[in-house]
Amino acid sequence: MKLLFVADPLESFKTYKDTTFSMMREAARRGHVLWACHPADLVWQTGGKVTARGARRVSLTGREGDGHGGDWFTVEESADLVLATVDAVLMRKDPPFDSEFFYATHLLGQAEREGAKVFNKPAALRDHPEKLAIMEFPQFTSPTLVTRSDAAIRAFHAEHRDIILKPLDGMGGMGIFRVGPDGLNLGSIIETLNKGGAETVMVQRYVPEIKDGDKRVLVIGGKPVPFCLARIPQGSEIRGNLAAGGKGVARPLTERDLEIAETLGPILAARGLLLVGLDVIGDVLTEVNVTSPTCFQEITDQTGFDVPKMFIDALEEALR
Structure with a gap:
């Protein structure tokens, strides 16, 4: 298959922890062809189809990227790529969900009308703001x-x-x-x-249980990954986010984690959300992350459960 990743610049990837990289590596292992572009490369001109200008076909070198260069990939060719001509478009641009992200979802929505398969579905990205989305499920929130x-x-x-x-x-x-x-x-x-x-x-x-960690529960194709990553605040911090210095510890899902994931999973999958990251503190749902959920590598490295494999399996199933 030919896959197009719409993402931040590849040169900025820290491959030892980057989830999009882990997806690309598993896809390449299966022989899929990798293309990449940035949202700014998306173009739609009168009478034409949505195109990624200067998209790059890449192969992986096996070297580790540190977020400052591109040693982990090589560019095989560059071309203007009509999105409807690839097998799947994966929208993996990191937040924030600003005006430019919003406009990109509209271009991706047009590409869908032209025949492209986009994951996560652009309309679903717009319809599920990551903090507000929890309000639909009051039985699980504080x-x-x-x-x-x-x-x-x-x-x-x-x-x-x-x-x-x-x-x-x-x-x-x-x-x-x-x-x-x-x-x-x-x-x-x-x-x-x-x-x-x-x-x-x-x-x-x-929610005082934040001291035990802000759990990222991944749901792929409507089904929960059996392990979560608890992001545990350090020192005097109240924030468990890894970006705020939290420590990531993988754990099996609790019964409550499973209840939340198994309730929301089929609902969100039916709306076109192939990958969702639920944030759970204690027994309560705090966010529904849909733009660019992460933690694949941390969970895989600590538990041995192959999250990228589960994701590419689900992607291939969705394209059948």
């Missing part, structure tokens, strides 16, 4: 408020006493604040996040 209102946030704090505030477009733990019962700095934090009522904020009751 008390949550989404608002621009200063007064509503203060009332939520008065009720729940210990809360987490975060921007809807944050990633990697960026912009997350905890406010305890004393309400210290609540006003300043609200002003910082909602920008005087101009931007929407998510507020949640603090």
Whole structure:
């Protein structure tokens, strides 16, 4: 098969942990042909089809990339590639979900109308903002408020006493604040996040089980990977995100993890989400990650369960 990965620049990949790289390596092992482009390379011109300008066909060298160069791949050729001519397009651009990501999903949606197979489905990416998506499943979440209102946030704090505030477009733990019962700095934090009522904020009751880790539960083709990666906060941090210094420890799924994953998995798969990363703290769902879920290599390295194999199996099945 011919696969096109729409991703960040390949030269920036840290291959020892990069999930997109692990997908590419497994696909190459099976003899699939790898192409890559950046969202900025997508072009749609009147009377034409959506095309990746200057897409690169790559092969893997077996050397380890460190995020500063391209030693891990070689470019076999460059060409303008009509997306409808490849077997699968994998949208793997990392967050944030900004205006350019949004526009890219529209171009990918047009490519679908022209016959391309895109994973995850562009419309589903738009319909499942990663923090807001949990609100569809209140049976699995802690008390949550989404608002621009200063007064509503203060009332939520008065009720729940210990809360987490975060921007809807944050990633990697960026912009997350905890406010305890004393309400210290609540006003300043609200002003910082909602920008005087101009931007929407998510507020949640603090879940103390974060000390045991923010678990990434992967769901592939509607089925859960049997192990999660618990991202454990270090030192005085409340954030378990690996980007914020959290320590990743692979663990078997708990009964509650399985309940959440087995409930959401078929629903999300039916909407065109081949790969989803559910974030679970304790027994509650905190995010539904759909843009570029990660942790394949960490789980595989620590448990021996081959997550990239499960993913490429699911991709091949979806293309049959």
